Amino acid sequence: MATVSFHLKEPQADRPTAIYALLTIDRGNRLKIYTGQSIHPSKWIKDDQRAKERGKGNELNGHLNDALNGIQDRLLTTYAEHLAAGALPTAAQLKAAAAPVAITPKVPQLDKADLLTVFTEWIASRSLTHTPNTLRTYRTTLRHLRDFQSAAKYPVAFDTVGGTFSQRLAEYLLTKRQLRDTAVRKNLVILKCFLAWATEHGYPVPPDYKKISWQRREPDILTLTRAEVVALASLDLRPALNNARGLFLLGVYTGLRFSDVAALRPEHIHVDRLRLTTQKTRDTLTIPIRPEARPLLAQIVAGTLRPLPNQVLNRYLKELAALAGIDTLTERTHYAGGKRHTTTAPKYEFVTTHTARRTFVTLALEAGLRPELIMKITGHKDLKSFSRYVNVTEDSVLTEFARVYETPVVETTAM
Known part of the structure; x- marks a missing residue:
């Protein structure tokens, strides 16, 4: 009989750490197999050996747990198949069984994707590797984009974010939201980072998104003597x-x-x-x-x-x-x-x-x-x-x- 348990490489770390599987077989023999997955220790439930799925910022943890369940099934199946053939699986064979299963993106759906929905998913995908403060700034930018679309009656979509979009958005942030130059620039930088990610993942982003910029002047620096x-x-x-x-x-x-x-x-x-x-x-x-x-x-x-x-x-x-x-x-x-x-x-x-x-x-x-x-x-x-x-x-x-x-x-x- 074999069992699979999941553990963190550095459970006390203050940053995301690797998750490994421990395959325990008869007579107490154990094999450690790294899963290729990682998580921040604060989002891990040690007793359940799974990620937290409830709570703000944990939206993607259900996908991670699904991946761990799949790894567990594949490890046990590989062990059982080799045992039935009269041999134990090698470390390389177990590692191959634990490898993440590639999922081919459905490219046709990308053309119909809603930018604000994808932006929401992009923020969620960073919840395992980015700090709460950084995620908060991303959500602020998303809120500004939604408000801009509603107030300015200007559609925020993949086919509209090129050209003069950044100037229109900047004008809205300055005049309607009363943001300073530094805050306007931060929001445009976050939007540009998202669009770069969307481009890499096949979404139909206009190529001139790279021209998004905002000329700012630095505020005074205050220090103590x-x-x-x-x-x-x-x-x-x-x-x-x-x-x-x-x-x-x-x-x-x-x-x-x-x-x-x-x-x-x-x-x-x-x-x-x-x-x-x-x-x-x-x-x-x-x-x-x-x-x-x-x-x-x-x-x-x-x-x-x-x-x-x-x-x-x-x-x-x-x-x-x-x-x-x-x-x-x-x-x-x-x-x-x-x-x-x-x-x-x-x-x-x-x-x-x-x-x-x-x-x-x-x-x-x-x-x-x-x-x-x-x-x-x-x-x-x-x-x-x-x-x-x-x-x-x-x-x-x-x-x-x-x-x-x-x-x-x-x-x-x-x-």
Whole structure:
């Protein structure tokens, strides 16, 4: 008699991991066969040895379970057929039996496919490999497309997304949805990624979809100075604000995104470094631990530094920055539809979770770390994206100029 069970290669991983089958035969002999399937451990039911099928983001798990059921049947059938012939199947024969069964797409149906329906299926197909935040942005784009079709009376279909479609959609997002240039660009990039996938899978996408683009201007970069970070770290706070400060300062000291700070676990913390897989890009990063970060990481290990929702933490951060005296009048600029919009307010009004990562990059450069080393820590792949995190202030220009050329910085006074 033989039995088949399914297990995860890395059940404690924070990323999708391989699923393997364990074929147990008489006298306790076991053979491990990889199925070619993978899943995030959070979506796996260990006792059932199957994927979760209920809950948001689990829409495709029924297909995965069907695939596992098929693999189980084929393994048991292969074993029984060889046993009836007086021999045991080889490892290669079992591996072939576990191989995914190819399904030939029904090409004629692709010509009649509804773009918004296929977009929904595309999002679902990424639920096993993409983070919840990324999937949320995909669903936002899908919602904008549906709203655009309804409000603008413009059909969103595979035969209409070429030509001037992106300009029409961008105009709608700017004027009706009041989105900024950066948000418009993000939605168009997601649409373009979907259309590239649809093209690869045989859907009738107009070839000029590749011209979809949006010229944006980068908003101002806000960072804290070294003195402002010290002032923030020196505050005597009530527990809720102290917890919020700890999360923010971990971002300042490590350069991690807020989502990665919130996901830190004791197993990520080593003697002299952090090692973890990022939530957004799935890159594995190694980050040296600064002395200032050690007490905060000890709180992670002890379970006393607790994650907060992004919106709640942003609200606390403005209060913290105000308490720390980070109140210099600051002008912030953003762009919508190519138009420049400015707002002037105390600096603490503009502090958010993302300020921490940008502060890390800027202060690390000011301290003399090479850009390529900082990029290795933050996970940036190119200088263009990295430069969006660098804030070169007037004071830092004057100080660095004086250091290099040995000219003192002179304070001018009114006569």
